[in-house]
Amino acid sequence: SPAAGAGPGAAVALALAVPPVLVWFHRAHLNLRAFTGPTPSIRSGWALTSWFVPGPNVYLPHSLMAEIADLTLWRDRLRHLAPVWWLAWLTGLVLTAVEELATLGVSVPALVLNTVAGGALIALMLRISAAQEARIARGAGPPPPGPGLVVLTPMAPVTGQRVASA
Numbered sequence: 001s002p003a004a005g006a007g008p009g010a011a012v013a014l015a016l017a018v019p020p021v022l023v024w025f026h027r028a029h030l031n032l033r034a035f036t037g038p039t040p041s042i043r044s045g046w047a048l049t050s051w052f053v054p055g056p057n058v059y060l061p062h063s064l065m066a067e068i069a070d071l072t073l074w075r076d077r078l079r080h081l082a083p084v085w086w087l088a089w090l091t092g093l094v095l096t097a098v099e100e101l102a103t104l105g106v107s108v109p110a111l112v113l114n115t116v117a118g119g120a121l122i123a124l125m126l127r128i129s130a131a132q133e134a135r136i137a138r139g140a141g142p143p144p145p146g147p148g149l150v151v152l153t154p155m156a157p158v159t160g161q162r163v164a165s166a
Contacts, residue, residue, distance in 0.1 A: 021121070021125075022047075022048055022051065024125055024129070025047040025048070025061075025064065025065075025068075026044065026047040026048050028047075028068045028072070028125075028128055028129070028132060029042075029044045029047040029064060029067070029068055030044045030047075031072075031132050031136075032044075032067070032068065032071050032072070034136075035071070035072075035132075035135055037071065038071060040067055040071065041067065042060070042063060042064055042067055046060055046064060047064050050064060058090070061086065062082060062083065062085075062086035065082045065085065065086065065124065066079075066082040066083070068128055069081070069082045069124060069128060072128045072131045072132050072135070073127060073128060073131055076127065076131070078123065078124070078127045081120050081123060081124050082124060084116070084120050085117055085120035085121050085124060086117075088113045088114070088116040088117035088120060089113075089114070089117035089121075091113050092110050092111075092113035092114035092116075092117055095109055095110035095113060096110040096114070
């Protein structure tokens with residue numbers, strides 16, 4: 001675990017952080033189905049189980065976060081923080097495991113990567129939560145158009161019938 005060699009305080013902090021993060025993940029992904037626009041490509045049940053299934057746990061949490069960020073933040077550049085979070089998290093896990101095997105301690109690079117991963121996750125969660133709450137307050141409509149975006153209004157259906165001339 002990323003906190004194992006960092007002392008009991010880090011292990012307790014990680015144990016306390018995991019349940020609310022998993023609940024947030026699941027709720028944020030469920031919210032996507034309530035919004036108009038593109039529907040999620042990944043089932044919301046994976047928001048919880050993806051962390052515990054060997055194999056998918058290497059890529060699926062990132063895919064879920066990227067989907068949540070893309071469908072919620074839309075044109076916000078912060079949505080691109082998902083890969084930073086995931087790469088820092090995975091690299092930190094690997095470095096921590098290597099250091100624990102080699103020296104029974106945690107390296108500074110692993111600690112820095114775990115800190116970057118934590119900071120990126122917090123930034124994503126706060127921004128996504130704020131954006132989803134704003135969409136819910138607006139009635140779960142599509143995100144507001146950004147500058148330079150042309151919004152097309154739906155046209156009346158084509159019936160194939162001729163319009164009578166006056």
